[in-house]
Amino acid sequence: MMEELAEVPWAVIAPLIVVQFILMIIALVDLRKIHATNGPKILWVFLIIFTSYIGSIAYFIVGRKQS
Amino acid sequence: MRGFTVLLQKEFREAWRSWKFLWIPLVFALLGMSDPLTNYYMMDILNAIGNLPEGFEMLMPELMPVDLLQASIGQFQTIGLLVIIASFVGAISKERASGMATLLYVRPISFGAYFMSKFIVMSTVSLISILAGFAASVYYTVVLYGTFEIGTLMASFFTYFSWLLFVIAVTLMMSAAFTTVVATACAFAVIFIGQIVDAIVGAFWTISPWKLPVYGVQLMRGTMEMSDYWWSLSITLAITIICMSIGALTMKKNASMTKI
Amino acid sequence: MTILLQVTGLTKQFAERVVVDGVEFTLEKNTSTALIGPNGAGKTTTLSMLTGLLKPTSGSVKMLDGNLRANIGFLPQYPQFHPWLSALEFTEMAAKLNGVPAKKAIVEAQKTLEFVGLGNDLNKKIATFSGGMKQRLGISQAIVHKPKLLLLDEPVSALDPVGRREVLDLLKGLQLETTILYSTHILNDAEEMTDQLLFLRDGKLVEQGTLREVRQRFDEPNYVVEFSTEKEAKLFASQSELVGEAKGRNVYIEIINEKPSMQELLQYLSSNPYKIRKVERQTASLEEIFMKVARKI
Helix, strand or coil: CHHHHHHCCHHHHHHHHHHHHHHHHHHHHHHHHCCCECCCHHHHHHHHHHCHHHHHHHHHHHHECCC | CCCHHHHHHHHHHHHHHCCHHHHHHHHHHHHHHHHHHHHHCHHHHHHHHCCCCCCCCCCCCCCCHHHHHHHHHHHHHHHHHHHHHHHHCCCCHHHHHHCCCHHHHCCCCCHHHHHHHHHHHHHHHHHHHHHHHHHHHHHHHHHHCCCCCHHHHHHHHHHHHHHHHHHHHHHHHHHHHCCHHHHHHHHHHHHHHHHHHHHHHHHHCCCCHHHHHHHHHHHHHCCCCHHHHHHHHHHHHHHHHHHHHHHHHHHHHHHHHCCC | CCEEEEEEEEEEEECCEEEEEEEEEEEECCCEEEEECCCCCCHHHHHHHHHCCCCCCEEEEEECCCCCHHHEEEECCCCCCCCCCEHHHHHHHHHHHCCCCHHHHHHHHHHHHHHCCCCCCCCCEHHHCCHHHHHHHHHHHHHCCCCCEEEEECCCCCCCHHHHHHHHHHHHHHCCCCEEEEEECCHHHHHHCCCEEEEEECCEEEEEECHHHHHHHHCCCEEEEEECCHHHHHHHHHHCCCCEEEECCEEEEECECCECCHHHHHHHHHCCCCCEEEEEEECCCHHHHHHHHHHCC
16 A cells, blocks of 8 residues: 555645645635525535635536625 | 726725635636646556556657647636636626615716726736636646747737627616526626537638637648737627627616516 | 705606606705505605616706706615625715715715714624614715715614614714715605605606695694593583584594694684593694595595
């Protein structure tokens, strides 16, 4: 297992993971601050955390309630 | 253009506070990264999934850097455009439907200025987004495959940006003309169905806005027929300006649609 | 008095339905006018046309003293704000869009917000505002540029009694400086703050004038005589030559064509051995007048 982990080219993969992580954090921070969402907030928490970046995109497009 | 700077500031604040300046570029960066990475590690991925027959050797085509950029642009053209259209198509129609527009429309503002301020903010978000997307794609391609020629890369970038201005103008015009649902349908139809139609029967013509993203790539390959390119670019910019004018006019005409 | 706004033959038709039908009135400078009428009478549609947001089918709205669009402040019944802006940012933007120079706009915005009681919430995002705060912000965005004409659609209907009192007092404070036209279906409010009444029913202006004029036209006042005991009241009602109806200790005497006059009544009462607690002339409330107007065909 450790060997396999060492084989992963982290230097190459790291930016990808970092960008995904930032996107997720922004979505979560916004979710924390926003007044109301379309659909239950907890659902969005799960979607954002467990569906890589698709959940975050979906949240920003349809999850945020503006008025 | 009465109230232009004030409205521009309002639009910037909105885009900034709803994180559009951050999350959309991040999505484009991810899209830009995905193709160079997955292609490069295709064999590893296949191996990791396992069950490849003994002695299996897949013939991987020899990929040039420009092929990977083209693949990335393909990503922008699907998920990227979806994100941009979906986040901007309500810009005018939603403001009307919610009644937020009422307190602005009732003042002596110029609708041209209001339309322009929205257009400029969206263009800026899009510019930063494709900058992030191109940068991510180019970075991985350079690290994993090989280098680009900077001049044609820039040309390709700005060609793609011109196409995006067209997309934004169409989207905003639809938003000015219709309710959000209808506007979404119409904008998707023009942009996506337009692409499909252009791909299927587009062999019969060489000048079209929908061909512009591909032409940008062909500039890099050096296979572009330049007169077709310039004509397409000019027509795209002309249609963009026409859409903006129609948009501003219909925005004014539909001002009474705002919920009071 | 100088006339500020002249409305002639204002009509709005949606498909086959005439929502506002030939409404005509004038507004004098620095007066308050209440636009009243039952739900669906066309109050909001009328106001929308005055703001210029809605184009009339026919008729005209003329401001005799400058451009209409640049000189109005408007508060819709349910004002919607951009929730990601702060109260100060929104009010400042409103001022600037009406042509107030940038430096002055921020000062005016601050002053106005303090005036409406949002002095402590200047930098809070509107998303966090309660209904009452939004209504105050709504007033501030309507008055920040010092418009000549203030159009308010049901400015206090959605507020609780305390909020209603406070906002009403705010508006009364404004009465001296600007011309106000507001719609309402709460007649106590109209009674408190009005120089002119406009009754709208089914899109038509059925009654207009000052509160006093309308009163005179529709008033059917009573005298109420309160006796010390119910027995006396009954006795008086049955014996007197004045037509009276006893209810408890009170006797209500209808006045027909100013008969009887107060004098006659007092004479009659003093010539009889009754113990009287109170004699009062009772005028109809605006609400009663409203009911009459609303039913009148």
